[in-house]
Amino acid sequence: MAGFNKVVNSYEEAMAGLEDNMTVIAGGFGLCGIPENLIKEIKRKGTTGLTVVSNNCGTHEHGLGMLLIDKQIKKMVASYVGENDIFEAQMMSGELEVELTPQGTLAEKMRAGGAGIPAFFTATGVGTPVAEGKEERNIKGRDYILEESITGEFAIVKAWKADTFGNLVFRKTARNFNPLAATAGKITVVEVEEIVEPGELDPDHIHVPGIYVNRLIKGTFEKQIEQRTVRS
Numbered sequence: 571m572a573g574f575n576k577v578v579n580s581y582e583e584a585m586a587g588l589e590d591n592m593t594v595i596a597g598g599f600g601l602c603g604i605p606e607n608l609i610k611e612i613k614r615k616g617t618t619g620l621t622v623v624s625n626n627c628g629t630h631e632h633g634l635g636m637l638l639i640d641k642q643i644k645k646m647v648a649s650y651v652g653e654n655d656i657f658e659a660q661m662m663s664g665e666l667e668v669e670l671t672p673q674g675t676l677a678e679k680m681r682a683g684g685a686g687i688p689a690f691f692t693a694t695g696v697g698t699p700v701a702e703g704k705e706e707r708n709i710k711g712r713d714y715i716l717e718e719s720i721t722g723e724f725a726i727v728k729a730w731k732a733d734t735f736g737n738l739v740f741r742k743t744a745r746n747f748n749p750l751a752a753t754a755g756k757i758t759v760v761e762v763e764e765i766v767e768p769g770e771l772d773p774d775h776i777h778v779p780g781i782y783v784n785r786l787i788k789g790t791f792e793k794q795i796e797q798r799t800v801r802s
Contacts, residue, residue: 575734576785576786577765578785579787581787584785584787588724590620593620593623593721593722593724594725595722596622597749598747600633601794603744605759605760605761607787607789607791609637612726616642619642619644622637623680623751624647624648624751626648627652628654629653629654635654643666645668646668648670649673653797670700671700675717679717679719679720680747681753683721684750684752689718692714724755724757726755726758726759726761727748728744728760729778732780733765733767733770736784737776737779738779745777753778755784758784
């Protein structure tokens with residue numbers, strides 16, 4: 571990796587510098603658009619005490635859920651538990667600290683963090699446990715709560731295509747939280763299906779500019795299905 575070229579050649583190099591007790595922001599939604607190989611590298615490294623910010627924790631076999639098996643995650647900031655029984659069990663036993671956050675608020679926390687905005691007011695969560703301990707303010711006759719933005723030492727992201735400068739293109743619903751996560755990391759690592767030369771991507775099709783990307787790696791992926799339903 572030199573100059574504007576963000577490409578690295580190994581997952582070990584991609585996640586170099588990740589240490590215990592850091593905050594990692596992860597793109598993806600369930601198993602859709604998750605940076606699966608970067609997650610596997612975190613598992614291989616054995617990094618522990620992590621605070622992980624993501625929409626959810628995948629399943630107990632795939633995605634972020636695999637980090638729960640060896641209790642590498644100390645705190646999970648997410649929108650829901652989903653169908654991950656390990657996530658549920660560790661949360662209920664108190665082994666895992668969980669901060670449940672409304673999905674739109676979580677997305678805005680990432681976006682605001684990437685934009686350098688320290689906090690914002692939202693009406694979401696007013697009058698519910700979400701508002702407990704947070705500043706409340708009435709603005710033009712409506713009640714709002716103050717939510718702090720989120721940044722992390724690392725952000726891990728999955729994109730469809732990139733050029734060597736790190737300009738990113740996402741495919742369909744795999745876009746989800748990924749563009750927001752990409753902006754909120756001090757070190758943003760992206761794995762992609764295809765890397766092209768600068769100038770090959772239509773500027774109008776780029777979803778995240780390369781200025782947000784620090785490291786880029788081409789991976790191979792196996793699409794996992796979270797819940798498979800077939801006709802009887």
